[in-house]
Structures are given as C-alpha cells and as structure tokens.
Amino acid sequence: MATTKEEFESAFKILSQFERQLIPAQEFGWEFITSRVKPSKATLWRNLEFRDEFVRVKKLVGAYKKGKAGYDLNASKESTKDAEINKLKRKIEELESQLSRERERLAYAAVVARRENIDPIKFEENSPLLGAIGRKKKYG
Numbered sequence: 001m002a003t004t005k006e007e008f009e010s011a012f013k014i015l016s017q018f019e020r021q022l023i024p025a026q027e028f029g030w031e032f033i034t035s036r037v038k039p040s041k042a043t044l045w046r047n048l049e050f051r052d053e054f055v056r057v058k059k060l061v062g063a064y065k066k067g068k069a070g071y072d073l074n075a076s077k078e079s080t081k082d083a084e085i086n087k088l089k090r091k092i093e094e095l096e097s098q099l100s101r102e103r104e105r106l107a108y109a110a111v112v113a114r115r116e117n118i119d120p121i122k123f124e125e126n127s128p129l130l131g132a133i134g135r136k137k138k139y140g
Contacts, residue, residue: 003039011037011044015057019076025064028057048087056083 014033017023023032030041037044044050056079110120 003043007038008044008047008050011039011050012053015050015053018061019057021064025061028061048090052083052087056080 011033014023014036018025018028033044034041044054060076060079109123113120113123
C-alpha cells in the first residue's frame with residue numbers, strides 16, 4: 001500500500017512545529033513522529049525530501065536543546081537554503097554518474113561499429129536525433 005501525499009504532509013508539519021518550537025525540543029525523535037503519523041520510520045526515511053528536512057530540523061532542535069539558539073526566521077531560511085544546496089549537489093553527482101555511463105556506452109558503440117567496418121563519425125554527423133534536438137532549440 002502506497003503512502004499518500006497527505007500522510008507525508010502531516011509528517012512534514014510535525015517537523016515544522018519542532019522547527020518553530022511549537023513542540024518542546026525534548027520531544028524530538030522518531031517515536032514522537034511515528035506515533036502521530038501513519039508511515040513507519042523506514043518509509044519516511046526512504047523519502048529523500050523528508051530525510052533532508054529531518055536532518056535539517058534535527059540540527060536546529062539540537063541547538064535549541066543546548067540553548068545555543070532559539071527560533072529565528074532568518075536562520076530557518078538559511079537552513080532551508082543549505083538543505084536545498086545539498087539536494088542539488090546530490091543531483092549533480094547523480095547526473096555526472098549518468099553522463100559517465102552514457103559516455104562509456106557511446107565509446108563501446110564506436111568500438112562495435114568499427115569492428116563492423118562502420119565509421120562512427122557518420123552516426124554523430126547524420127543522426128536524426130541530433131537534428132531534432134537542434135530544431136527544438138532553434139524553435140523551442
């Protein structure tokens with residue numbers, strides 16, 4: 001059974017309440033969250049957005065517990081920006097890995113083409129896909 005968007009939203013609301021200190025920092029933990037929402041800890045943790053938000057709020061709540069900080073809107077915005085930066089860094093790593101795999105596939109295809117006495121350059125110059133991409137950029 002899939003977890004609905006509303007169930008995740010309720011978990012995000014709980015994190016938001018911890019961040020704004022509407023719920024005491026001493027209550028922060030998985031037991032508190034999972035007792036109030038339907039998805040389990042494992043289900044919530046598999047959701048990367050929730051994981052990022054949980055880690056971000058955990059740092060803030062830790063500072064609240066130590067008395068180093070109170071809720072500050074500017075600090076909250078900075079924390080959100082840091083989480084977004086980390087998310088984008090992960091996306092860049094994923095895309096670089098995908099690009100590397102595609103380059104390997106292209107190099108292997110060129111080797112196979114040469115074995116069959118086919119010039120791989122013909123594929124690069126006369127590819128209908130490249131023409132379609134060029135037209136899309138031109139008229140897009």
